[in-house]
Amino acid sequence: MLQDKHLNKLRELPEPVRQLAGLVIITIIVILSFAILNIFFGHDKDLVAKMKKEEEKNSEKRKLSEMMSNLPSGILVTYDGTDNYKLSEELYEKVCNATKLIPQRTLLGANLINLKAHQIYTNNGNQIQETFVKWDSENKKCVAGYVLKGTIDGKEETITVSGDALSFLSTGIDTRVYFIKNF
Amino acid sequence: MKKYLISITFSFFITSLTLAAVTGCQEGNCDNGFGKWIYTDKTMYEGEWAGTKKHGQGTETWPNGYIYKGEFKKSLWSGEGVLIFPDGSTYKGEWANGFMNGKGTFTWADGKEKTGIWKNGELQE
Numbered sequence: 001m002l003q004d005k006h007l008n009k010l011r012e013l014p015e016p017v018r019q020l021a022g023l024v025i026i027t028i029i030v031i032l033s034f035a036i037l038n039i040f041f042g043h044d045k046d047l048v049a050k051m052k053k054e055e056e057k058n059s060e061k062r063k064l065s066e067m068m069s070n071l072p073s074g075i076l077v078t079y080d081g082t083d084n085y086k087l088s089e090e091l092y093e094k095v096c097n098a099t100k101l102i103p104q105r106t107l108l109g110a111n112l113i114n115l116k117a118h119q120i121y122t123n124n125g126n127q128i129q130e131t132f133v134k135w136d137s138e139n140k141k142c143v144a145g146y147v148l149k150g151t152i153d154g155k156e157e158t159i160t161v162s163g164d165a166l167s168f169l170s171t172g173i174d175t176r177v178y179f180i181k182n183f
Numbered sequence: 184m185k186k187y188l189i190s191i192t193f194s195f196f197i198t199s200l201t202l203a204a205v206t207g208c209q210e211g212n213c214d215n216g217f218g219k220w221i222y223t224d225k226t227m228y229e230g231e232w233a234g235t236k237k238h239g240q241g242t243e244t245w246p247n248g249y250i251y252k253g254e255f256k257k258s259l260w261s262g263e264g265v266l267i268f269p270d271g272s273t274y275k276g277e278w279a280n281g282f283m284n285g286k287g288t289f290t291w292a293d294g295k296e297k298t299g300i301w302k303n304g305e306l307q308e
Contacts, residue, residue, distance in 0.1 A: 075247075075248070077269075077270075079270050079271070079292065081270075081271050081292070082248075082269075082271075103224075103247075104224070105224060105226065105245050105246060105247050105249075106247055108245075109245065109247060109249050109268075109269075112249075112266075112281075112282070112304060113282075113283070113304040113305070114304065115282060115303040115304055115305075118281075118282075166269070166270055167247065167248065167269055167270075169246075169247070178247040178248070178269070179247055179248060179268075179269040179270065181268075181270060181272075183272070183289075
């Protein structure tokens with residue numbers, strides 16, 4: 001009886017008021033649903049940390065990509081005596097950290113004074129096991145290198161060739177190590 | 184779909200034609216004689232050829248800055264030659280099978296110099 005009385009009162013309310021009330025109720029239900037879900041699943045600190053890391057990574061990537069697009073295309077060097085674009089110390093570190101690729105000519109250049117590396121590289125059909133480019137913060141220089149695996153005189157050999165990455169190629173999209181000084 | 188396929192094939196054809204036009208023998212005779220050859224990675228050789236091999240005097244310029252001027256045998260750096268490294272360091276002397284082999288002088292970019300007998304790229308102390 002009392003329920004019917006209340007329902008009738010509600011039915012008598014103007015249409016816009018009823019619609020607004022409905023909207024408010026739905027909003028409250030949605031918020032409450034998320035609050036309940038959050039109680040059960042929302043306390044994953046690892047997930048929050050992971051998301052933050054991912055965000056930082058993306059931001060770093062954006063910055064690097066912006067830096068790449070601002071670099072002139074062509075050869076970037078760290079030494080004097082050429083017409084190529086000379087990197088400042090700050091840019092050198094940034095370019096080093098952004099560089100992942102080492103083209104074949106760079107390897108061939110470094111192999112010129114490493115017979116064993118040359119032999120392995122030739123015998124294994126120009127296969128590279130691994131390449132690395134990393135910034136040596138202690139000595140403030142970029143170190144690049146590669147690992148080669150193959151056979152010499154029937155014996156399995158693995159060799160790591162590394163040196164200072166002193167020049168890079170900027171393609172406008174990425175940067176590549178262009179000269180490894182290993183002498 | 185058909186239009187896309189035609190466009191892709193056409194682009195591939197044009198790219199191949201362009202690449203073919205800028206690589207290979209660009210000047211002279213690259214079989215037997217004097218000619219200029221450009222590789223796909225922009226490495227360039229200008230010099231003497233014998234039996235389609237680099238043989239005799241020539242200059243090989245790599246896109247990353249290495250320049251070898253001197254004697255070639257069967258396409259390898261062999262004989263007297265100078266290699267200029269991208270940073271300005273040089274090796275002037277004897278070569279065999281693409282390596283510093285024999286008497287030669289290595290000069291670092293800072294002026295430091297070492298002369299001696301080299302074997303497969305290493306100075307024999």
